[in-house]
Amino acid sequence: FFFLLLFMHYYILYAVMSVSVLEGDPVFLSTDVCKQQRDTMRWYFNDSLIALINDPNTSCLYDGEDGRFRDRLKVDYETGSLNITDTTTEHTGRYEAELIRSESSGKSQSLNRSPKCNSTKIYKKNINPEDIIITFNLTVSGVFGDTDEVKSVSVLEGDSVTLQTGLNKEQYEVILWNFNDIQIAEYDRDIGAICLYDGEDGRFRDRLKVDYETGSLTITNITTEHAGRYEADIIRRRRLNGLYKGCFSTEIHKRIHNFADSTEQFTVTVSDPGLSSAAVARISAGGVGVVVLVAVAVAAGVMIYHRRRSCQNNK
Known part of the structure; x- marks a missing residue:
């Protein structure tokens, strides 16, 4: 105990x-x-x-x-x-x-x-x-964003998550992915060019994949550093020659606002695995799971009560 x-x-x-x-x-x-x-x-x-x-x-x-x-x-x-x-x-x-x-x-x-x-x-x-x-x-x-819907996605730390655009390759020419207003991926389908950026502090290095058909973004081995707002700026027809200027993954680029035909928005929440279902199953082996979980709940209640009581006694 x-x-x-x-x-x-x-x-x-x-x-x-x-x-x-x-x-x-x-x-x-x-x-x-x-x-x-x-x-x-x-x-x-x-x-x-x-x-x-x-x-x-x-x-x-x-x-x-x-x-x-x-x-x-x-x-x-x-x-x-x-x-x-x-x-x-x-x-x-x-x-x-x-x-x-x-x-x-x-x-x-x-x-x-x-x-x-x-x-x-x-x-x-x-x-x-x-x-x-x-x-x-x-x-x-969001209720005031560029689009009518902001998709909320929850994932456990260490897992992978794919942010789906719902597009096919005929519906866009360029996709710019942004994380909290910092560009993390650029894909120009017309010329087959792609750049994946490491992001601030290199937090996205070797973690990003873009689906060439849909433009959807996958983040692997996710951590709490990757929780935040993701925006896919979708350009139907390239109106600016030379948009893609080569890939330097360590560069930091701010998001270009009001440049896309449409924007898909996602909010990603990354949670610590804590007592995952697998962990609970392991604890439960041998028929002691219920007892352990009840003891955990009691222990948590006792600790929170004493912490609050300590605050009151010191006032």
Whole structure:
């Protein structure tokens, strides 16, 4: 039972929570952690810092790339929970709350921008492996996008996923695939040329395949870094000679907006396998599965209760 408690402690803190919301609605990412359980806290979106929480005078909310989070973030200073208002499909992706623990205390108050905060700066993720990380996969389904439908796709980490365009080779000449407004694939059917880009930090290197008939995109050995918004810009007839200029897979190209005849949009959520059905089946071997699962549920309830009780006692 002791080892079961240790397992549940790890699972609760490191499980990936999936959250879905419609475009335009607010979303609240709750950490369920009180001020006494951490000193500094950082929020990341797809490996970029968007919030730093110390005290009200040395904290900062960042606008993020392209200013997509400007005037949209609120953080509760007591719990460190993050609130995103007026969400768009640009906010789909992976959010990570890094907790750096200490015994300091504080009062519950809303976090405001520090006068010394340069909110326009871009900082990449720099996490200490010993810190506690709480991860959320957020899917924002569009209602105002280029097309009438945004397809939501969920996949387990380590699996493959194919984003289907539903096209045949007679219905397009060029397809440009984008991930969070960064181009990751270009296929010109007319001249048979293709380029697969590694993406930021090389996260797509050797993971992408494009179907030459349909233009559909397959991502293999997927990780939580690949959660986010994918857009297939479809060009029926090439109106610009020399669109394909050779393939340099390490280059980073921003998406060319308002260039396609139509766009297919997908939001991909990647979840940690956790207790997969296969894992549960293995645990269940020998007829002890039900007992183990009940014990896990009880252990989880006890841990959450004590964590909340600790917060209340320290207020």
